[in-house]
Amino acid sequence: MIYETKVLTRSPVPQASAGQDKVKWRHYSGEYKDHFSTKATWEQLRTVNPKVWWHKIVWFSHAIPRHSFITWPAIRDRLSTRARMRTWGLNHACLLCGEVDETRDHLFMASPYSFTIWNWLCCGLPGRRIPRLGDHSSVHYSAEHWDDSLLHRLALQAIVYGIWRERNNRRHQQPPRSVLLLTRTIDKDMQNRLQAIYHGDESRLTEVTQRWSRSTSIPS
Ligand SMILES: [Zn+2]
Structure with missing residues (x-):
């Protein structure tokens, strides 16, 4: 709750002068990009297990x-x-x-x-x-x-x-x-x-x- 409050208070208030809202896709690296990537989405959804020797x-x-x-x-x-x-x-x-x-x-x-x-x-x-x-x-x-x-x-x-x-x-x-x-x-x-x-x-x-x-x- 504290975290959410901090985010809200620190986020800039939406203003028309800042331009229109855009949809961004979160990639595996944590960056947000304009395009959707199946691989990046899959990497975030799947459970990553350690590689096995065989x-x-x-x-x-x-x-x-x-x-x-x-x-x-x-x-x-x-x-x-x-x-x-x-x-x-x-x-x-x-x-x-x-x-x-x-x-x-x-x-x-x-x-x-x-x-x-x-x-x-x-x-x-x-x-x-x-x-x-x-x-x-x-x-x-x-x-x-x-x-x-x-x-x-x-x-x-x-x-x-x-x-x-x-x-x-x-x-x-x-x-x-x-x-x-x-x-x-x-x-x-x-x-x-x-x-x-x-x-x-x-x-x-x-x-x-x-x-x-x-x-x-x-x-x-
Ligand atoms: Zn046998």
Whole structure:
């Protein structure tokens, strides 16, 4: 109330000589301008959350959207794994190997089925370890080499998506795919994606595809 009174007493009394009233739009910086800005208005309305460490792993320009939309809740541990479902009174084992606790880290990393996929597809990417989804330090992509960073992120998303899909297929009584078959499917997805990204640039496509092939060790 005091503040309002001060504003009122300090504000100049409207006078015809000061010209006509104008409509002004408040911008994010706090300034008032003549024009409306959607961005400035949105920035004032939205809740700004701090940047999370994994945003560049999930959202990047060459990512496949359906892969990103599974990787996102996987990293946040928000997928309805059996361990999460147990809190709702449902108790089941890992559908890939039979382990009692189907936690996020077990399903995507530690399960022998999943670990084999990581090993066959990513072990050859230089300077990389098999990442753990919840561990900041193991999924760090300030890569010296852009191609490796891109390949690793694409592979991470393709693998997470492939494993999650396989797990859900099994849950719905579909015939299980062998680890070799799923690995080959993911490998094919990767090659198709690289072709789409480097379409029209044959030399780059060859270079990156060869780089990818060298990183894999899929049994023939
Ligand atoms: Zn398992």
